[in-house]
Amino acid sequence: MKKQINKELIFVLVLGLIAVLTLGIGYRTIIREAAPEPPAAPPEIPSVTPPTATAEKGVKKFASEDEFKKYLQEAQAQAEYFGGFGLGIGGEVMREMMPSMEAPQIMEKAAPAAAPERVSETTVQVSGIDEPDIVKTDGQEIYFASRLTRIVEPMPLMEEAPGISLPKIMLPIREQGNVNAVKAFPPGELKKDSQIDKFGDLLLSKNTLVIFSESRFYPYFYPYKDQGRSIAGYDVSDAKSPKKKWEIKLDKNTQIAGSRLYKNKIYLVTKNPIAESRPCPIQPLIMEDTPTIIDCKEIYHPTIPIPSDTTFTASIIDPASGKIEKNVSFVGSSASSVLYVSENALYLTYSYNESALKFIADFFKTKTQDIVPASFIQKLEKLSGYEIL
Known part of the structure; x- marks a missing residue:
């Protein structure tokens, strides 16, 4: 009887053990099927060294055209690396730029403040430094540029054949105007003395009236056409009979960025877009059919790569003769460079990615x-x- 009980107990224990093992194996199988696969190891990302600015500050000239091209490539690579996360740093950086230039220091040292002029200046940010405007006066004559007149140039008419409609072509628009000299003093003798068939902003230096004429023809829509893009000086010692003394033409790729009159000298800043395939030389101005050629080795750049799509050229011009006395060129950005002129220097800001x-x-x-x-x-x-x- 005892042996039979023991056999039954052993049989029950064996069945229980088999059941436990079966449940355990099934549970582990279910868990394995339900559990997600472990994530694959992330791909190894190669390290990228960000472009770093050299510790040296200031500016220097390009040694060659190849160095100019390399500089543009480095600036582009830096801009692409930061991709909008970098910050444009500028402002006070420019203060270190101009004093470090030895030859390019084109402004004369400031003199003691002179007595205030009785004839008012126009659009002046700094006292004693005049800026171009459409109105100038010497106290006797008023010179003003009249409102532009838009003239639609006549186009040859073509007779349409029956049943054929020719495409309509937008006619080019040409803007014209003139500068008038009006006797203003004494008021009782107010009258128009003369007219100059040229339009633009004006500067008046003693007896020389300077007219800055830039074409407002639209080259993106119409073929390029020169319509008097130039800077011209007129002798107005006899306001009734002004005479042109000199003329400096602008190259077709040149634009005026700004100009000032200080101590009877014109400080002109022009800008030329940089062609990556051939960034230099450039010829911003043309005097008596002779271009002013700026070689690669005469163009300055900051020692750190900066966004550069424009070459700026600052020139000193004698308003009496039109002679270009001195110039200096440097790279910058057409979108972020700001021009400012004080009694001590001409400033042009630049920015760089940080x-x-x-x-x-x-x-x-x-x-x-x-x-x-x-x-x-x-x-x-x-x-x-x-x-x-």
């Missing part, structure tokens, strides 16, 4: 030392040293 993280770290270090812990600033500086944006 890491946003480095900029933030520098901000906390210089502006928030009394607000945030020093350990936080140290961590930011350490982080900004890594090869990340």
